[in-house]
Amino acid sequence: MSILGKPINRTDGWAKVSGAARYAAEHTLPGMAHAVLVTSTIPSGRVLRIDAGSAEQVPGLLLVMTHQNAPRLPDETRSGKVQPPIGRVLSLLQDDQVHYNNQPIGVVVADTLEHAREAAARLSVEYETAPAVLDFDEAKEHTHPPDKVLGEPADSARGNLQAGLLAGSARLDALYTTPYETHNPIEPHATVAAWDGGRLTLYDSTQYIKGVQRIVAQTLGIEPDQVTVLCPFTGGGFGCKGSVWSHVVLAAMAARQAGRPVKLVLDRNQMFGPVGTRPITAQRMKLAAMSDGRLTASSHDVLAYTSTIEDWIEPSALVTRMLYASPCQATTHRLARMNLGTPTFMRAPGEATGTFALEAALDELACQLGIDPVELRLRNYAEHDPEKNLPFSSKSLRQCYETGAERFGWSRRNPQPRSMRDGDKLVGYGMATATYPTRRSPAGASAAIDEEGHVRARSATQDLGTGTYTVMTQVAADALGVPVALVRFELGDSRMPEAPVSGGSTTVASVSSAVHAAATALRMKLIWIASADARSPLHGAIPDQVGVEDGWLYLKSEPAKRERMSSIVKRHGKGPVEVTADAAPGHEKEHYSMHAFGAVFVEVRVDEVLGEIRVPRVTGVYGVGRLLNQKTGYSQLMGGIVWGMGMALFEQTVYDKRNGRAVNGNLAEYHVPVNADVAQIDVLVVDEDEPHANPLGAKGIGEIGITGVAAALANAVYHATGKRIRHLPITLDKLL
Structure with missing residues (x-):
C-alpha cells in the first residue's frame, strides 16, 4: 500500500524537540565575532556624520562599518538593485541616502554580542532630514500603476462594466481596507558569514537557498559556485525570508572586512521595516x-x-x-x-x-x-x-x-x-x-541506495516547519518501493540539486515531482543492473515485468523470483547506486x-x-x-x-x-x-x-x-x- 497521504510523524520531530535541530544563529565557528545592525532613526534624508569615538572605547570592538568605509561593490550592483522580485533593492552602505526609518546604515562587529550592542548604542549619528510621505491618505493623492502583477497585466477588463452595473437590480459600491502587517516568525532573520580565501559560506535563515547563493554572488561580484549556503532548518518565514535582504550581504561584507566569521541576527524591532511587510x-x-x-x-x-x-x-x-x-x-x-x-x-x-x-x-x-x-x-x-x-x-x-x-x-x-x-x-x-x-517550478533531486538498503534523497530545498523533510521522505519511499524507515531526505545545502523558492505554495508540487522522478529512475537503474546480472533471479527481465515491494524487486509473473535491492547494490560492487533527475512543468498552463x-x-x-x-x-x-x-x-x-x-x-x-x-x-x-x-x-x-x-x-x-x-x-x-x-x-x- 502507498505511504503517500499517510499521517506519519515528522521525520525531523525528534531533532526539534531534543534541541538537535540547528537553526542559522545556532551555528558557531572558530573565532566567530558578533555583529549588530545599526538602522536609521529618520524616514528620509541623508547621513551627515557617524561618530564612532565613544564606540571605539568598548572592549572587543572589531569593526564599525558605514557608508564611509564599507567595501565598494561592483558598478552593476552598487545601487542595490539585484534580480527582483526575489532580489530586492538593498541598502548596502554604498551611499549616505536614507529612504525609510529603520533602514540599515551601519554594522558594528565585536568579540561578543554584548560588546557589539554596547558599541552600536554609543554611535552618534547626525542626519540631514528631507520631507517624507508617512500618511497613506496623503500618499493616495499620487499613484501609479505597476508594470506587472505577478507576470499579469496590472489592469483587466471584460465585457461592458458600466452597462453591467446598470443592468443589476441590486448594487454595491464599498471600500475595504487592510492594514500594514509584519511577519513575525519566532526565528528572526539571521546570517552567519565566513570566508575561506575567495570562498564564502553562509548559514542563513531563508526560504530560498539557491536564490541566496546566486544573489549574494552577483552582488559581491563573484561566481555562484564560490558561495555555499546552508540552511537545514528555518524557524518560520511566511514570505519575508523568500527574498535576500540587506543584512545577508552586509554580514558577508563585514566578515570579509573583519577577517573572521561574523554572526548577524536582527533584533525583533528590526523585523519592522528592512525585511518587508504586508502593505496597507x-x-x-x-x-x-x-x-x-x-x-x-x-x-x-x-x-x-x-x-x-x-x-x-x-x-x-x-x-x-x-x-x-x-x-x-x-x-x-x-x-x-x-x-x-x-x-x-x-x-x-x-x-x-x-x-x-x-x-x-x-x-x-x-x-x-x-x-x-x-x-x-x-x-x-x-x-x-x-x-x-x-x-x-x-x-x-x-x-x-x-x-x-x-x-x-x-x-x-x-x-x-x-x-x-x-x-x-x-x-x-x-x-x-x-x-x-x-x-510549480523546475526542481532537481538525487537519490541513492547503499549496500545496506538505506536510501538517501537530496534537494537544495528548505523546510520552514511545514513538513518538507517528512513529505519528501514519503515520496521517495513510495516511488522506490522501500519502507519509509530506510529513507533519509536531506535538504538545506546549495550544493545539492536545484530547488525553487519555498513560496507561492510551490515546494510540494515542485520538489516532490523531482524526488519522485529521481526515486523512480533509481528503481529503473536497479532493475537494469539486476537484469544484466546472470546471478540475479531477475536476469533478462525488462522493467514492465518487475514489481516492487518493501525493498524487494520481483517478477510479476513469478513472485517467488525476487531479490532485495540491497543485494543488487552489494553484488554490483561499485558502492551506492545513485541517480539525479530533474522535473519541470510543461505546457499544461x-x-x-x-x-x-x-x-x-x-x-x-x-x-x-x-x-x-x-x-x-x-x-x-x-x-x-x-x-x-x-x-x-x-x-x-x-x-x-x-x-x-x-x-x-x-x-x-x-x-x-x-x-x-x-x-x-x-x-x-x-x-x-x-x-x-x-x-x-x-x-x-x-x-x-x-x-x-x-x-x-x-x-x-x-x-x-x-x-x-x-x-x-x-x-x-x-x-x-x-x-x-x-x-x-x-x-x-x-x-x-
Whole structure:
C-alpha cells in the first residue's frame, strides 16, 4: 500500500524537540565575532556624520562599518538593485541616502554580542532630514500603476462594466481596507558569514537557498559556485525570508572586512521595516446582480503602498478575475509611494487581502438580495476560468460548500442580523470562499541506495516547519518501493540539486515531482543492473515485468523470483547506486487554469456590552488535489486559519506618522492569536483527482488556509451585531 497521504510523524520531530535541530544563529565557528545592525532613526534624508569615538572605547570592538568605509561593490550592483522580485533593492552602505526609518546604515562587529550592542548604542549619528510621505491618505493623492502583477497585466477588463452595473437590480459600491502587517516568525532573520580565501559560506535563515547563493554572488561580484549556503532548518518565514535582504550581504561584507566569521541576527524591532511587510491596501468593490443573485458586473480597484526605492504590489484583485462567473468586469492595481520599507510577500499575498474585500462584498450583496450567502456563490459558480477562458484542471468547490455547510450546521443560521443569542452573547455565522493558485517550478533531486538498503534523497530545498523533510521522505519511499524507515531526505545545502523558492505554495508540487522522478529512475537503474546480472533471479527481465515491494524487486509473473535491492547494490560492487533527475512543468498552463479551492465557515460570539469577539469554532473544507501527508497537511491548513483569525481581529503594524517608526515593533504590542484565542478548528480535505498540475496530483496548501477567513469572520460579526466592519482589524472600538 502507498505511504503517500499517510499521517506519519515528522521525520525531523525528534531533532526539534531534543534541541538537535540547528537553526542559522545556532551555528558557531572558530573565532566567530558578533555583529549588530545599526538602522536609521529618520524616514528620509541623508547621513551627515557617524561618530564612532565613544564606540571605539568598548572592549572587543572589531569593526564599525558605514557608508564611509564599507567595501565598494561592483558598478552593476552598487545601487542595490539585484534580480527582483526575489532580489530586492538593498541598502548596502554604498551611499549616505536614507529612504525609510529603520533602514540599515551601519554594522558594528565585536568579540561578543554584548560588546557589539554596547558599541552600536554609543554611535552618534547626525542626519540631514528631507520631507517624507508617512500618511497613506496623503500618499493616495499620487499613484501609479505597476508594470506587472505577478507576470499579469496590472489592469483587466471584460465585457461592458458600466452597462453591467446598470443592468443589476441590486448594487454595491464599498471600500475595504487592510492594514500594514509584519511577519513575525519566532526565528528572526539571521546570517552567519565566513570566508575561506575567495570562498564564502553562509548559514542563513531563508526560504530560498539557491536564490541566496546566486544573489549574494552577483552582488559581491563573484561566481555562484564560490558561495555555499546552508540552511537545514528555518524557524518560520511566511514570505519575508523568500527574498535576500540587506543584512545577508552586509554580514558577508563585514566578515570579509573583519577577517573572521561574523554572526548577524536582527533584533525583533528590526523585523519592522528592512525585511518587508504586508502593505496597507484600500480596495474598492463594485458589484451588481439581478434579483435572482446572478452577477451582471463586478469591479475591484486596489491601491497599496510601496516604498520610494522600488515597486512592489499586493496583487489583491487577481482573485476577483477568476473566482466567479461575472460577465462584465474590470480590475486595477495602483501604487502609492511612501517613506517606509519595501513591502513583500506575506502568506497568500494578494489572495489573503483580496478575498477579504471580495467575499465581504458578496456577503453584503447577499443581504441586500435576501439570498443565502452560500446559495449566492453557487448561483455565480464559475465552471471554467472566466478571465483566461480555460477549464480548471480540477475543482471541488461545490463539494466544499456542501460538506462544509453540513459539518458546520449552516442550516441552523437565522439570516436576520442580531437574531441569534447565547445568554448575553450575540451569535453570528459567516462564511467565505477560499482559493489559491496552484503553481510549480523546475526542481532537481538525487537519490541513492547503499549496500545496506538505506536510501538517501537530496534537494537544495528548505523546510520552514511545514513538513518538507517528512513529505519528501514519503515520496521517495513510495516511488522506490522501500519502507519509509530506510529513507533519509536531506535538504538545506546549495550544493545539492536545484530547488525553487519555498513560496507561492510551490515546494510540494515542485520538489516532490523531482524526488519522485529521481526515486523512480533509481528503481529503473536497479532493475537494469539486476537484469544484466546472470546471478540475479531477475536476469533478462525488462522493467514492465518487475514489481516492487518493501525493498524487494520481483517478477510479476513469478513472485517467488525476487531479490532485495540491497543485494543488487552489494553484488554490483561499485558502492551506492545513485541517480539525479530533474522535473519541470510543461505546457499544461496553456490548457488549464490551476487553483485550489475551499469553503470556510465561522461562528463568533460577541459581548453586546463590551464588543469582545470570541471565535468558538471554524470549519474549513478544501479541495487540494492529493494530500501527501494528512497530519502535516491538516496542520498547515489549521495554521493558515489561525493566521486568518489574526488578520481579522488582531494584526496591525502602527507607524508613527511623524517619523515613520513602528510604535508596536515587538511581540508584546504587535498582537497575534494565542492559544486562548483559538478554540475548535475542524479541517477536512475532500477527495480530488488532479491529473494535470504535477505527476503526484498535489496542490500547494501553505497559503490557501488563510484565504477567506478574514471575510468569513467579518461576515459573522455583521450577522451577530448588525454592524458591517469593512476595515481590518475588527477591534473593540469599531464595534462599540
